[in-house]
Amino acid sequence: xxxxxxxxxKAKNMESSKIRxxxxxxxxxxxISLAGGxxxxxxxxxxxxxxxxxxxxxEKGSEALQYGTTxxxxxxxxxxxxxxxxxxxxxxxxxxxxxxxxxxxALYLIGKVFVERNDEVVVEAPTYxxxxxxxxxxxxxxxxxxxxxxxxxVEEFEKYLENGGNPKLSYFVPTFQNPSGxxxxxxxxRKLVQLADENDFLVVExxxxxxxxxxxxxxxxxxxxxxxxxxIYVGTxxxxxAPGLRVGWIVARREFIDKLxxxxxxxxxxxxxxxxxxxxxxxxxxxxxxQIEKIKGLYKDKRDHMLDALRKFLPKxxxxxxxxxxxxxxxxxxxxxxxxxxxxxxxxxxxxxVPGAVFYGNSPKKNTMRLNFTFVEEEDITEGVRRLGRLxxxxxxxS
Amino acid sequence: xxxxxxxxxKAKNMESSKIRxxxxxxxxxxxISLAGGxxxxxxxxxxxxxxxxxxxxxEKGSEALQYGTTxxxxxxxxxxxxxxxxxxxxxxxxxxxxxxxxxxxALYLIGKVFVERNDEVVVEAPTYxxxxxxxxxxxxxxxxxxxxxxxxxVEEFEKYLENGGNPKLSYFVPTFQNPSGxxxxxxxxRKLVQLADENDFLVVExxxxxxxxxxxxxxxxxxxxxxxxxxIYVGTxxxxxAPGLRVGWIVARREFIDKLxxxxxxxxxxxxxxxxxxxxxxxxxxxxxxQIEKIKGLYKDKRDHMLDALRKFLPKxxxxxxxxxxxxxxxxxxxxxxxxxxxxxxxxxxxxxVPGAVFYGNSPKKNTMRLNFTFVEEEDITEGVRRLGRLxxxxxxxS
Numbered sequence: 054x055x056x057x058x059x060x061x062x063k064a065k066n067m068e069s070s071k072i073r074x075x076x077x078x079x080x081x082x083x084x085i086s087l088a089g090g091x092x093x094x095x096x097x098x099x100x101x102x103x104x105x106x107x108x109x110x111x112e113k114g115s116e117a118l119q120y121g122t123t124x125x126x127x128x129x130x131x132x133x134x135x136x137x138x139x140x141x142x143x144x145x146x147x148x149x150x151x152x153x154x155x156x157x158x159a160l161y162l163i164g165k166v167f168v169e170r171n172d173e174v175v176v177e178a179p180t181y182x183x184x185x186x187x188x189x190x191x192x193x194x195x196x197x198x199x200x201x202x203x204x205x206x207v208e209e210f211e212k213y214l215e216n217g218g219n220p221k222l223s224y225f226v227p228t229f230q231n232p233s234g235x236x237x238x239x240x241x242x243r244k245l246v247q248l249a250d251e252n253d254f255l256v257v258e259x260x261x262x263x264x265x266x267x268x269x270x271x272x273x274x275x276x277x278x279x280x281x282x283x284x285i286y287v288g289t290x291x292x293x294x295a296p297g298l299r300v301g302w303i304v305a306r307r308e309f310i311d312k313l314x315x316x317x318x319x320x321x322x323x324x325x326x327x328x329x330x331x332x333x334x335x336x337x338x339x340x341x342x343x344q345i346e347k348i349k350g351l352y353k354d355k356r357d358h359m360l361d362a363l364r365k366f367l368p369k370x371x372x373x374x375x376x377x378x379x380x381x382x383x384x385x386x387x388x389x390x391x392x393x394x395x396x397x398x399x400x401x402x403x404x405x406x407v408p409g410a411v412f413y414g415n416s417p418k419k420n421t422m423r424l425n426f427t428f429v430e431e432e433d434i435t436e437g438v439r440r441l442g443r444l445x446x447x448x449x450x451x452s
Numbered sequence: 453x454x455x456x457x458x459x460x461x462k463a464k465n466m467e468s469s470k471i472r473x474x475x476x477x478x479x480x481x482x483x484i485s486l487a488g489g490x491x492x493x494x495x496x497x498x499x500x501x502x503x504x505x506x507x508x509x510x511e512k513g514s515e516a517l518q519y520g521t522t523x524x525x526x527x528x529x530x531x532x533x534x535x536x537x538x539x540x541x542x543x544x545x546x547x548x549x550x551x552x553x554x555x556x557x558a559l560y561l562i563g564k565v566f567v568e569r570n571d572e573v574v575v576e577a578p579t580y581x582x583x584x585x586x587x588x589x590x591x592x593x594x595x596x597x598x599x600x601x602x603x604x605x606v607e608e609f610e611k612y613l614e615n616g617g618n619p620k621l622s623y624f625v626p627t628f629q630n631p632s633g634x635x636x637x638x639x640x641x642r643k644l645v646q647l648a649d650e651n652d653f654l655v656v657e658x659x660x661x662x663x664x665x666x667x668x669x670x671x672x673x674x675x676x677x678x679x680x681x682x683x684i685y686v687g688t689x690x691x692x693x694a695p696g697l698r699v700g701w702i703v704a705r706r707e708f709i710d711k712l713x714x715x716x717x718x719x720x721x722x723x724x725x726x727x728x729x730x731x732x733x734x735x736x737x738x739x740x741x742x743q744i745e746k747i748k749g750l751y752k753d754k755r756d757h758m759l760d761a762l763r764k765f766l767p768k769x770x771x772x773x774x775x776x777x778x779x780x781x782x783x784x785x786x787x788x789x790x791x792x793x794x795x796x797x798x799x800x801x802x803x804x805x806v807p808g809a810v811f812y813g814n815s816p817k818k819n820t821m822r823l824n825f826t827f828v829e830e831e832d833i834t835e836g837v838r839r840l841g842r843l844x845x846x847x848x849x850x851s
Binding site for chain 2: 062063097119186221281282291318319320323324326
């Protein structure tokens with residue numbers, strides 16, 4: 054039997070996420086990984102989850118273990134809306150919320166509902182790698198707009214539009230972006246909304262890190278300043294509770310939520326009901342607020358630690374971002390260095406990162422890389438960056 | 453802003469699952485529902501889940517709350533393989549297993565990997581409604597083969613093949629089928645494997661109810677008698693532990709598993725890790741075996757109860773299946789009755805069923821319906837069937 058005969062075109066074209074492949078390699082070796090995108094397990098409120106589980110099973114076991122509706126647990130939908138209104142002065146209700154199996158599924162469903170083959174979709178360059186995987190699968194026409202220190206390059210976006218660009222959708226991670234750590238300024242957010250209104254396209258705002266701000270002032274989400282309600286907001290508890298529970302959500306106009314739940318039915322019927330009930334209790338009793346404070350304390354120190362190490366160990370000619378929150382720092386190396394080519398050497402030296410090329414829809418900048426500061430211990434951050442600095446230095450010297 | 457402009461063709465064509473719509477209507481009214489497909493909450497081992505959760509969080513909290521691999525928790529994959537080998541004398545290992553967010557996701561991923569627009573896919577008539585939703589979305593060319601008392605109509609399948617039929621995939625629920633309760637005989641299973649070999653197509657065996665046998669002798673799964681290993685086996689804990697935990701799996705040749713995990717990456721990164729660890733502990737300590745005995749005891753009584761009620765209250769001219777396991781009984785009414793047309797009257801009389809038409813890929817038999825006997829209490833089974841009998845009788849008299 055020949056396997057290949059049976060695959061769909063889609064399946065034939067599938068490529069594995071490079072980040073997932075890197076993770077596999079690393080997990081087998083003694084390497085300091087600054088590559089992953091995982092929260093620190095030190096932030097998981099294990100005791101709290103245990104207590105909430107016991108209570109939940111005692112009080113609502115039959116419901117928490119049964120099938121649920123595709124849109125999600127009603128109480129959780131209401132609570133997500135309430136928290137959003139509380140934090141960002143919006144006025145949404147539970148009917149505007151679809152609970153998903155993590156933010157990843159939210160993005161997948163949005164792709165399924167809104168993106169057709171050859172549709173133009175604008176993303177930042179660099180952008181979140183998984184959205185590129187989704188858009189590739191949908192055969193979208195990906196247009197990327199350069200990311201500057203305060204967000205997307207407005208002139209470039211405008212030029213694209215003036216030259217007949219006709220986007221249907223745009224995708225932004227405006228706050229502490231993955232992979233760059235960059236935050237889009239308030240001014241640029243307003244500009245984006247204006248461009249979207251004038252050119253009638255949708256904005257997907259992926260916002261997993263918003264509440265992980267370690268310095269600087271809060272900037273309201275695009276969703277909250279969009280009067281026409283053309284923004285589709287994606288949130289998650291993966292970084293504020295635990296990713297293993299797979300609870301995310303989409304907030305959008307009701308008609309969109311209705312389509313998105315239709316798209317979800319064949320995918321998995323419903324999101325894990327047990328997790329949804331746990332999430333509800335975690336939000337309801339405001340445990341989340343105390344927990345966020347703890348996480349921020351831990352991550353702020355780690356970020357500062359990595360920034361210190363970068364200043365100390367990296368040679369001249371290397372630039373990096375100084376994120377005010379989130380999980381990532383973005384490095385730009387001298388252009389002679391290709392971080393994909395250098396990757397094997399880095400592994401041999403006992404340190405890993407994600408080569409920046411995977412985060413570009415088009416024309417990758419090969420001299421870039423993403424570093425994560427949340428997962429590893431502080432001493433490993435220092436040692437990892439030290440190894441990286443030594444390697445880069447050898448490359449610069451050798452060129 | 454006009455919403456419609458933004459939808460993909462796929463989204464424009466999406467239709468809600470009729471069963472999900474029925475569930476919504478019913479949940480708002482005082483109706484005895486024989487419509488759902490839910491296990492009885494009396495079967496949920498709440499105390500066991502609570503104890504396992506506490507232990508798990510104490511011993512492996514950091515791992516159970518973190519992101520996991522897309523293929524699934526290694527220990528669970530191994531255990532699923534082991535249980536399969538134990539039960540069905542197969543020889544698979546963990547590498548042949550992909551953990552999914554319930555069996556529904558398993559079917560979705562199989563569709564994504566193997567089915568292309570216009571591909572011929574053979575299903576039973578009637579068949580599981582959700583597979584039809586998936587195949588419709590993929591624009592497959594669905595061919596259905598009539599279901600007889602002992603499984604698919606062999607002559608009809610052969611005739612279709614002789615007349616140039618060229619299936620890529622076939623989908624069967626051979627044991628206690630949803631919706632009919634029918635079990636495909638061993639002879640017909642062997643015949644199917646032979647047809648698949650001769651005509652080089654794949655077999656998807658969806659097997660959620662196998663271990664819920666209340667009478668008769670076990671018939672080995674198709675997967676276990678397929679020497680060429682062209683069967684893709686789908687299993688789940690939804691009926692043997694709890695559906696709210698969303699743990700299912702695919703067992704297949706490694707190359708297929710690899711493609712299927714690629715297909716899963718953009719969909720949800722990984723299955724709920726907490727649930728996977730719970731599932732592993734549930735399987736490991738053989739708690740599942742004791743639990744299955746309890747579930748069978750409860751459901752056998754319910755099945756017998758419904759069969760008694762059918763004999764007592766249904767008028768002449770109505771036929772029904774006598775399933776040896778599973779969750780459903782299938783009714784064939786006099787042809788003058790359209791169960792979709794009758795549905796509103798049934799609701800007014802305080803009883804619900806699923807009109808049979810939703811279970812057909814082509815040419816629905818409109819005089820059929822599915823009844824579930826696992827979810828409702830015994831006295832409600834009696835009363836529900838009594839109401840149904842009265843309604844049908846009035847239709848037959850009136851015609």
